[in-house]
Amino acid sequence: MAGACPTGVGCGCSDDAAFGAALSAGMKVPNVESGMPANLDVSKHEMLTYTNAEYDFTIGYLRDWTVQGDILDTEVILSGPIVDGYMINANVITVELPAEMTTYEYAKAGREQFPEVWVIVDTFNGTISNGEPVSGHIITTTTGEGIEVKHRQACLVRNTTAYVIGFTAASSTFDAAESDYFVPMLQSFKYIEDVAGVEISITNPSEVLEGGKFTAIVTLDDSTDLSIFLFKLNYDPSVIALTEVEEGFDSATASSYTWLSWGDKGTRQIVAYSDTLGTLVNGSAELVRLEFDIVGRAGEQSVLDIQGIIGDSAMKQIETIWVDSEVTITPEE
CATH class of the missing domain: 2.60.40.680 (Immunoglobulin-like)
Structure with a gap:
């Protein structure tokens, strides 16, 4: 279920990309025992592939992660280990744009919509493994339970559809989670049309x-x-x-x-x-x-x-x- 354009460019719709960040940052841990072991390294464990045929993308995730598709205006939520009382997670949201724009323009416009409680600590621009340009930012915020978390939001744009990939972990473990999970998952992202066959x-x-x-x-x-x-x-x-x-x-x-x-x-x-x-x-x-x-x-x-x-x-x-x-x-x- 694609969201509306969050950029404010030519429209006055809601911020679904910001919603995705809030969703990740606000994830509660109802049962700590439900998480998988925290000391996993992607390089040592098998990656599976989540495929969304409706929005034409795939993304990799660890076999032990939980997959929830088409929930709360989010195409998929991928939930991993619980570390320092917080469940490491990723999600993908698609957003329909009023006109074509670059990934940098989309990410920059999205940042202008962030609430003050989200502190932007870094921005980035580059490409992923298939050559697609990506832009985004890392923010910090605090959950209702008082846990400080970091959220990486990576934005890709194809034609008039934005793909917003969010990764969230407790600030105390974010660097390790980024290396072990987030970077390999982001690099695995592909548009289905890119795969001929x-x-x-x-x-x-x-x-x-x-x-x-x-x-x-x-x-x-x-x-x-x-x-x-x-x-x-x-x-x-x-x-x-x-x-x-x-x-x-x-x-x-x-x-x-x-x-x-x-x-x-x-x-x-x-x-x-x-x-x-x-x-x-x-x-x-x-x-x-x-x-x-x-x-x-x-x-x-x-x-x-x-x-x-x-x-x-x-x-x-x-x-x-x-x-x-x-x-x-x-x-x-």
């Missing part, structure tokens, strides 16, 4: 009753001469349990492929490759069906994250966009 997505019901079951389907959208694919699925085994993996395609095509599947709780790796004289997959196809049982409690969520590689009959890699999903448990009626 076919799309492989996992789809499933967004909500399932407590104690129920559901099916997730991995589908391929419009490929040519697919000869081999392999991917890894990650999910939260405390929320959902994988009970069965079913081969995809139609029966004739599937029979000409060799299938392998293995994994532990929370992961599943699947490989399929065409026999020498087998039929190749062209166009769209259903690759795999995954059957799950709900083992968690109402209100809990799990991301279903897939990443992998596919190749054609010449054993050349096919560029691929991998689109994940999530499921939320709802109370039994």
Whole structure:
């Protein structure tokens, strides 16, 4: 849900980007035990990818982080470890602009809307790993619980849409959080259009009753001469349990492929490759069906994250966009 322009340039709308900063800075910690261990380093732990197909962006996050999509005018909230009584977090907000502007112009105009209690301690301009320009600032403020926090707000603009990525941590641990989490996450940000290739997505019901079951389907959208694919699925085994993996395609095509599947709780790796004289997959196809049982409690969520590689009959890699999903448990009626 894209917000309105916060810059005041040609419009009189609300400041959704500032709202994102306030949201991050005001995050409460209802249960300290719910956080993951604080001494994690991104370089030593697997990064997953959050994909937002509606607003065409992806961003990386740690597997142990919690993902909440489309909440409080925010496209996604990523919640990490609790350190010094404060939950390290990131969020992404999209803002529709009245006209095209540079990232610097947008960030500068946004700063002019900040309340006095937000103290700007630094500003920055540069590019991220894919060459996209980024501008922003770091502010300090104090939460209602008296915790001083720092918030980095990185702004990117494409056409007339601004993407505002916020990162927040207690001031006492901000430098470590920035190095371990925020910088790698910002560098991972991409527009989906930047990734040329076919799309492989996992789809499933967004909500399932407590104690129920559901099916997730991995589908391929419009490929040519697919000869081999392999991917890894990650999910939260405390929320959902994988009970069965079913081969995809139609029966004739599937029979000409060799299938392998293995994994532990929370992961599943699947490989399929065409026999020498087998039929190749062209166009769209259903690759795999995954059957799950709900083992968690109402209100809990799990991301279903897939990443992998596919190749054609010449054993050349096919560029691929991998689109994940999530499921939320709802109370039994």
